[in-house]
Amino acid sequence: MNKEHTYLTEEIARELGARRDGSGRNLIARCPYCGKEGKYGVYIGPATSRKQPFMAHCFSCGASTHSLERTLEAIGRPDLMVTPTTDPGAKLDCTLLFPLAAQEEIDDELGIVQMPEFWRRTFLHPYLKGRGFTFDDYEFFPVGTTRGVNFRYDDYVIFPVIDSGDTVGYVARHLWSKGEIDAYNRRAKFTGDYPIRRFRNSTENDFVKLLYNYDAVVEGSTETVILCEGIFDVVALTRKLDLYESSRVAVVATFGKKVSQAQIYKLQTKGVRNVVVGYDGDAVDATKKTAGELSRYFEVLVADIPDPEKDWEDLSPQEIYDLFAYRLHTPVEYKINKIQQL
Incomplete structure (x- = not known):
C-alpha cells in the first residue's frame, strides 16, 4: 500500500475508533448512520475487479458508500479527500466485508436466559470426576445441577453458556452414556416408558449464534x-494444554460439526486471526467443509486426530502435544492426506 492509502486508513480508523477485522482488510466500527456498533465496515484492502478501497457498508441499516469521497463525507471528514479513487456509480458488492452475509444482515442478537429452576453450581460431582474434571475445571467452566429438586433435570449436569458475562443458554447433559441411553430408549418403546433425552438444552437463543467459552477470546489479545x-472437548483441551490463563490462545466449541455465519462473525469481531479446526477424528467431511469456509476469513490449520474413534478427552497430554507438533495441516494438505488414506 502507498503512503496516501496508509495515511487515509489511519485517519479513518482514528475518526471512527475502528479496529481491523481478522483478515486485516476491513475496518470495523460503529455505523455513522444508525449508530449500530460493530456492523459498519470500511474496505481497506487492494483494489480488485469488484472491490475498491474505502467502500463502506453497514450490515444493520444497509447504508453504503461506493467511494472514498462519499465515505469521508459520511464520517464527517471531507477534509481528508485528495482525489476520487473509484466510480461513484459503481454498485457495491455486499460480499465486500463478509461474503457469507451478502444477502442479509448477520443476526447475532442474544437474549439473557434463565437457568433451570433450582440450578446451583457444583464443585464436585461423580459424573464429572469420571470425565477427568479437576479443581481448575470447576473454577473456569461453571457447571451445576438442580440437586434433585427439579425432576426434569434430576439426572443432568448443566453448563451455562456465557457471552459477554451474560447467560445466553445452557447445555444439560444426562449422566448416562450414549450407549446406556440408546439401550433404555429401545426398551422404552415396548414398555411405554418415557424416552430419555441425552441433552436437554435451552431453546431461547439458537445455538448457531452461540460459542461455548466465547468470553475466553479476548479482543485485541487472542490471536x-x-x-x-x-463442551467436554473444550474443557479437556484447556486442561491438557494448560490454557486456563492464556489470553493468546483460546478453545471454543461450535456445538456440533459445523460453523455458522454468526459464529464466524463473532470470532472476527474480536480480531481472531488464526483458527485451528479440532473436530473429532471421525468428522472428516465436516472438517473439510468447515476448514474451507473459515479459510475465507482466517489463517486455518486442521488438527488431524489420527484415530477416528478418539476425541480430545481420549488423548493424553503427550499425544496432544505431538499432534500439534506434527499433525497440523492446511485445509489442502488435510484433504490430500484423507484421499491418500482411502
Whole structure:
C-alpha cells in the first residue's frame, strides 16, 4: 500500500475508533448512520475487479458508500479527500466485508436466559470426576445441577453458556452414556416408558449464534482459536494444554460439526486471526467443509486426530502435544492426506 492509502486508513480508523477485522482488510466500527456498533465496515484492502478501497457498508441499516469521497463525507471528514479513487456509480458488492452475509444482515442478537429452576453450581460431582474434571475445571467452566429438586433435570449436569458475562443458554447433559441411553430408549418403546433425552438444552437463543467459552477470546489479545465440537472437548483441551490463563490462545466449541455465519462473525469481531479446526477424528467431511469456509476469513490449520474413534478427552497430554507438533495441516494438505488414506 502507498503512503496516501496508509495515511487515509489511519485517519479513518482514528475518526471512527475502528479496529481491523481478522483478515486485516476491513475496518470495523460503529455505523455513522444508525449508530449500530460493530456492523459498519470500511474496505481497506487492494483494489480488485469488484472491490475498491474505502467502500463502506453497514450490515444493520444497509447504508453504503461506493467511494472514498462519499465515505469521508459520511464520517464527517471531507477534509481528508485528495482525489476520487473509484466510480461513484459503481454498485457495491455486499460480499465486500463478509461474503457469507451478502444477502442479509448477520443476526447475532442474544437474549439473557434463565437457568433451570433450582440450578446451583457444583464443585464436585461423580459424573464429572469420571470425565477427568479437576479443581481448575470447576473454577473456569461453571457447571451445576438442580440437586434433585427439579425432576426434569434430576439426572443432568448443566453448563451455562456465557457471552459477554451474560447467560445466553445452557447445555444439560444426562449422566448416562450414549450407549446406556440408546439401550433404555429401545426398551422404552415396548414398555411405554418415557424416552430419555441425552441433552436437554435451552431453546431461547439458537445455538448457531452461540460459542461455548466465547468470553475466553479476548479482543485485541487472542490471536488463535481452537475450534471443537462440544463442551467436554473444550474443557479437556484447556486442561491438557494448560490454557486456563492464556489470553493468546483460546478453545471454543461450535456445538456440533459445523460453523455458522454468526459464529464466524463473532470470532472476527474480536480480531481472531488464526483458527485451528479440532473436530473429532471421525468428522472428516465436516472438517473439510468447515476448514474451507473459515479459510475465507482466517489463517486455518486442521488438527488431524489420527484415530477416528478418539476425541480430545481420549488423548493424553503427550499425544496432544505431538499432534500439534506434527499433525497440523492446511485445509489442502488435510484433504490430500484423507484421499491418500482411502
